Amino acid sequence: MVKYSDELDAMFSALADPTRRSVIARLGRGPASVGELAEPLSISLPSFMKHVRSLESCGLIRTEKSGRVRTCVLNQDRFHLLSGWLEEQRRIWERATDRLEQFVTTGSVDSDGPTPTKEES
Amino acid sequence: MTTQLSRTRNQNPDLDLSIQRIIRAPKQAIWDAWTTPDQLAQWWIPAPLSLRVDSLELAPGGAFVTRMSEDGTEWHPHVDAVFLVIEEGSRLVFTNAVSSSWHPSLPDPVAMTTEIILGDHPDGTDYRAIVRHGSPEQRARHEELGFFDGWGTVTDQLAAAVE
Numbered sequence: 561m562v563k564y565s566d567e568l569d570a571m572f573s574a575l576a577d578p579t580r581r582s583v584i585a586r587l588g589r590g591p592a593s594v595g596e597l598a599e600p601l602s603i604s605l606p607s608f609m610k611h612v613r614s615l616e617s618c619g620l621i622r623t624e625k626s627g628r629v630r631t632c633v634l635n636q637d638r639f640h641l642l643s644g645w646l647e648e649q650r651r652i653w654e655r656a657t658d659r660l661e662q663f664v665t666t667g668s669v670d671s672d673g674p675t676p677t678k679e680e681s
Numbered sequence: 682m683t684t685q686l687s688r689t690r691n692q693n694p695d696l697d698l699s700i701q702r703i704i705r706a707p708k709q710a711i712w713d714a715w716t717t718p719d720q721l722a723q724w725w726i727p728a729p730l731s732l733r734v735d736s737l738e739l740a741p742g743g744a745f746v747t748r749m750s751e752d753g754t755e756w757h758p759h760v761d762a763v764f765l766v767i768e769e770g771s772r773l774v775f776t777n778a779v780s781s782s783w784h785p786s787l788p789d790p791v792a793m794t795t796e797i798i799l800g801d802h803p804d805g806t807d808y809r810a811i812v813r814h815g816s817p818e819q820r821a822r823h824e825e826l827g828f829f830d831g832w833g834t835v836t837d838q839l840a841a842a843v844e
Contacts, residue, residue: 646698646814649812649814650698650700653700653810653812655727656724656725657700657808657810659724659725659727660704660724660725660808661704661705661706662724663714663723663724664704664710664711664714665705665706669723669724
């Protein structure tokens with residue numbers, strides 16, 4: 561769990577930068593070369609490469625060099641953390657069903673029931 | 682008939698979730714808990730949050746709008762949806778892919794369709810909830826940066842869950 565959380569931290573840090581977010585947004589539409597990604601941004605290629613490495617090291621993107629062109633793609637596995645989100649949705653629904661069950665069988669819901677968590681808000 | 686109809690709708694195991702439970706209460710009690718604003722407000726979201734039901738028009742196309750509050754004075758959007766199917770006492774379907782004003786919408790983080798099915802059971806009610814989710818990629822196609830916005834919300838929720 562700790563490791564999982566560290567991985568998320570690294571992803572959040574990588575995504576805390578607007579340049580890197582724009583790269584992710586662009587790659588959401590499909591793979592692109594470093595050159596294509598850097599073109600609309602007014603920064604030097606070397607400093608852009610730092611952003612690319614940051615995204616690569618936390619696993620959000622993968623890069624592959626073919627000849628002189630380095631191509632970047634979104635790492636689908638990372639984005640499959642979505643399945644973790646679905647599990648969370650399931651937990652929220654299970655709890656709502658607990659409360660519904662309690663409500664229809666006892667006429668009220670315990671205010672000291674399961675502790676509410678942030679994601680339910 | 683109700684159950685057959687629901688079974689004919691495809692589910693996507695990657696994006697949809699389904700909950701089934703036997704609840705020891707009559708179908709009517711559960712139907713009322715979902716469809717009576719005063720009752721829905723008491724159980725749907727957990728304390729200390731409070732829920733306010735602004736619209737609950739029990740008809741296909743009818744508005745389903747709820748708001749929530751942490752302190753009881755400031756109310757935030759919760760659900761802005763329309764009902765798709767109402768089968769009195771046994772089946773309720775709503776989606777937030779279309780807003781209560783019938784504008785196609787791109788809710789955050791993804792659109793979803795919720796189906797509640799109440800079946801007969803010797804011990805009470807066979808309760809099923811099926812939630813079908815749109816994909817974040819779908820949203821991204823409509824809203825270039827929306828992918829990131831949606832993803833941000835998703836990961837915030839995820840982070841809260843693993844901490």
